[in-house]
Amino acid sequence: MSKRAGSGLGKGLGALLPALDINDDDKVIEIPLSQLRPNPYQPRKHFSDETIQELAASIKEHGVIQPIIVRSVLKGFEIIAGERRFRASQASGLQTIPAVVKKFTDQQVMEIALIENVQREDLNAMEIAVAYQSLIDQFSLTQEVLSTKVGKSRSHIANFLRLLQLPEEVKEYVSRGTLSMGHAKAIVGLKDKKLIKALADTAIKEQWSVRELEEEVKKLEEKGDTKKAKPKQTRKDPYINEVEESLREVYRTTVKIKHNNNNKGKIELLYFSNDDLNRLLELLQGKTS
Template sequence: MSKGLGKGLNALFPRESLEKVELLRLKSIQANPYQPRTIFDDASLIELSESIKEHGVLQPIIVRSVGTGYEIVVGERRYRASELAGKKDIPAVVRELTDEQSMEMAILENLQREDLTPIEVAEAYQRLMESLQLTQEQLAFRLGKSRPHIANHIRLLALPEQVLRDISRGILSMGHGRTLLGLKNKEQIVAIAEKTKSEHLNVRQLEKLVQQLNEDVPRETKKTKKKDLFLAEQESTLREQFGTKVTIKKMKNKGKIEIEFLSDEDFERILEILSDER
């Protein structure tokens, strides 16, 4: 078990200048099965390969011994770009790492770069929680993130595969995905996602559509009433905090705040957030 992801960074990433750099054959190295990145930008790889042709690999990759060869822990982009550049060897640091340490190191290195897709981040968080047996709150503390940030990403994994692909490709945003999760009739998610794409709906427009569908009121007969700007902003803030739909209804000097939950687990998650705020 890792002692802590935040504190563990120094242990996992010691100063490479103190380690021996070896020149390894590319064909002796295989990809990391724990690599969280599933999409590698072709143009970016080609640009990096051109740089490697001219200057070589400036920072060694990190590998671990597996069988008679090696497995990449950190540096798969450099490895792929070196292949594109026609290189036969690559500078590398060989470390003795367990499966858990290799997974943790690969995920942390990619999360630090902050260029993963929302789905890759969600899957990385989920994998860390399962492998290290962490709760969302514990993971948030170790990574220095907020609990809603972790919850909002992981909730995306409940979306249909087709919608997950669209978010990964940037066709739909994380905001679109979170809004689609607010549909009471989950069988409508794919159809409404397709409508969102075909009509180029932004998140606010999609939120309005989802609200109309949930209320089961025909769009042509629905009377629109503009919500107070302050209340709308507060709803948005609470929606970010709780990672779910929040509605504020105000009548004269009284009103109510409705927080939607989608399952017993979601209910417990919201209760924990409320209890943390006390």
């Protein structure tokens, strides 16, 4: 009945999974389903109706073979591990479910929910991203600390967190699996949200591979670079040009006048050595002609 930590887990989270083992010393009790509530930190938001019904059919025939893990909370119990068994038990018409009560902190509950699902690859990319961000926000973790805890590289963490920058509709595509993680990574760096949405729609409609989408993004970026290489030239006020030229003759250095539409601005005098600076200071103070 035990669940063991996978080799890919960091020591922080890997140490939590043995706490989910059900040993001979643990007391299994029957808890009314009405007294149970789902784990609020559960990162998985989508449960397959088909798999729940299949599990419900098995429970009707064989019962709940493995007890769920819960912790005691105000007005009942909170599910730590086994929400699918809980949902399937509801679907099968059971009134109670076997459970083992254990003590966990809020952080442990959140971490366990994350690693259980990630290890079973039950989460989609957006759910993982939200779970990572929740851990960071709730417990003030850095990406480095989180990467150690989940046994993943910092770049892995960063790539998932970047998905949270996507427009809401595109996030939904990723959640449903309509758009893959690879496709999302190819467009998440674009600043134009409308362009991201348009590219996502086209990729889905045309069934582009990740490579094809990356090539399209590259083409667009190259066009953008071309535009940036030829910035629009703004015409300077002729009067400002005249004043700059006059000051250059007086101070014998480069002079730039910067001003805004409210006729406020500043005058910059460039110097190239300490001697040059002293020369300008003397001129400004009127000590030389």
